[in-house]
Amino acid sequence: MNDERLRQRLREGDPATGENGLNPGEIHAMRRAVLAAAPEPRRRLLPVLALAGAAAAALLITLFALRPGPVQPPAPLRIAAVPARPRAPRALQPSPIRTEPPAPEEEKREKKRPIPRRRHLRAAPEETATLAALEPDGNPPEEIRQIQFSTPGGTRIIWTLTSGKASR
Amino acid sequence: MNAPLTTRAILDTSRQRITERLAGLFDAHHQRLFRLALRLSPDREEAHDLVQEAFLRAARQPASMPDGAEEAWLVRTLVNLCRDRYRRLGVRSRVHESLRREEETAHPEAAAVARATVRAALARLAPRRRAVIVLHELEGMPAREVARTLGIAEVTVRWHLLTARRELARVLLEDRR
Numbered sequence: 001m002n003d004e005r006l007r008q009r010l011r012e013g014d015p016a017t018g019e020n021g022l023n024p025g026e027i028h029a030m031r032r033a034v035l036a037a038a039p040e041p042r043r044r045l046l047p048v049l050a051l052a053g054a055a056a057a058a059l060l061i062t063l064f065a066l067r068p069g070p071v072q073p074p075a076p077l078r079i080a081a082v083p084a085r086p087r088a089p090r091a092l093q094p095s096p097i098r099t100e101p102p103a104p105e106e107e108k109r110e111k112k113r114p115i116p117r118r119r120h121l122r123a124a125p126e127e128t129a130t131l132a133a134l135e136p137d138g139n140p141p142e143e144i145r146q147i148q149f150s151t152p153g154g155t156r157i158i159w160t161l162t163s164g165k166a167s168r
Numbered sequence: 169m170n171a172p173l174t175t176r177a178i179l180d181t182s183r184q185r186i187t188e189r190l191a192g193l194f195d196a197h198h199q200r201l202f203r204l205a206l207r208l209s210p211d212r213e214e215a216h217d218l219v220q221e222a223f224l225r226a227a228r229q230p231a232s233m234p235d236g237a238e239e240a241w242l243v244r245t246l247v248n249l250c251r252d253r254y255r256r257l258g259v260r261s262r263v264h265e266s267l268r269r270e271e272e273t274a275h276p277e278a279a280a281v282a283r284a285t286v287r288a289a290l291a292r293l294a295p296r297r298r299a300v301i302v303l304h305e306l307e308g309m310p311a312r313e314v315a316r317t318l319g320i321a322e323v324t325v326r327w328h329l330l331t332a333r334r335e336l337a338r339v340l341l342e343d344r345r
Contacts, residue, residue: 002337009340010305013286016206018279021199022216030220031194037227038186 186230193238194223201242207302208250210291218253222246240317243303247318251295289339293332300325301332 022030147159201222205215222245226233233241290298299318303309304325311329315322 002341003333005341006333006337007305009282010286010301010336012279013282013284013340014207014306015283015287015290016203016306018283019203019206019212022202022219026216027198030198030216030223031191033220034194034223034227035187035190037224038183038190038230039228 189230190223190227193226193233193242197239197242198223200239201246204243204302204307205246205250207290207306208247208295208298209253210287214253218246218249221249225249243317244319247295247299250299254295285340289336292339293335296320297328297332300328301336304329 143162145161147161149157149159151157198219201219202215205218206212209215209218222242225245226238226242290302293301296318300314303314303317304311309317311325312322315325318325
């Protein structure tokens with residue numbers, strides 16, 4: 001009951017009842033003020049965006065400049081090779097080392113030759129043979145090469161390489 | 169042929185869109201907001217200022233207004249402005265209000281007396297409670313809608329209504345006896 005009376009009383013004395021609202025002049029002025037207060041969108045952000053873009057570009061350039069280049073493959077192993085003399089004359093003139101029978105003292109020295117030296121001498125020809133076999137050309141030229149080794153004991157080893165094959 | 173898509177053109181288009189939205193909001197809601205401001209504020213000038221300030225806030229932060237709920241946002245802003253003003257000018261406005269009330273009650277016209285009485289009674293309420301009772305009793309808004317508009321719980325609205333009715337009844341109904 002009291003609520004109804006109170007509502008009635010409030011509506012009778014509603015402060016907005018006697019008012020006509022805003023007049024056209026007030027509306028126009030207020031509208032103009034409100035629309036003039038609208039911010040310029042993102043214009044304030046433009047300098048910030050430009051700075052951010054410049055910083056990103058500088059970072060990218062620095063990264064590209066400091067990036068390591070492509071890894072270079074190691075230089076191929078090169079072994080000195082001497083062009084061989086023609087095969088026929090060599091066959092006709094056998095090496096004096098082979099023809100002369102070794103002295104008994106020399107034979108003993110050869111038999112007692114330390115193993116590490118022999119290993120060392122055997123390792124190099126394999127590499128050379130592999131390199132010869134890996135020639136990029138599909139049809140290797142008929143070229144004869146000789147590789148000569150000499151040991152401190154006086155022994156000479158001559159390898160003849162023909163068409164990718166190694167022969168001692 | 170389309171205009172070239174420059175930064176200036178994009179900004180101009182964006183600004184134009186914001187301005188159009190604001191103009192639409194102002195045209196649609198300024199009368200209703202002014203009426204509400206008249207009920208919440210002690211005089212017409214203050215109601216005018218409150219409405220303008222609410223729209224200015226909308227203009228400065230257009231992105232803060234959710235699409236489809238602009239009116240509720242404006243009402244909430246208006247009520248918050250009332251609260252700020254109440255806190256800032258609390259004592260002075262209450263003294264001013266009591267003086268003005270005495271002047272208006274001396275007016276012979278009965279309607280003006282009733283308006284002055286109701287306005288004075290409403291002015292005694294805290295701003296949020298005043299907004300709740302005005303929206304519910306004078307604007308006919310259901311409690312749920314009031315809660316949604318002001319961003320508070322419905323139970324809080326009901327509690328404000330109960331308390332406000334009690335306070336207003338003490339002023340308005342006892343004065344008549």
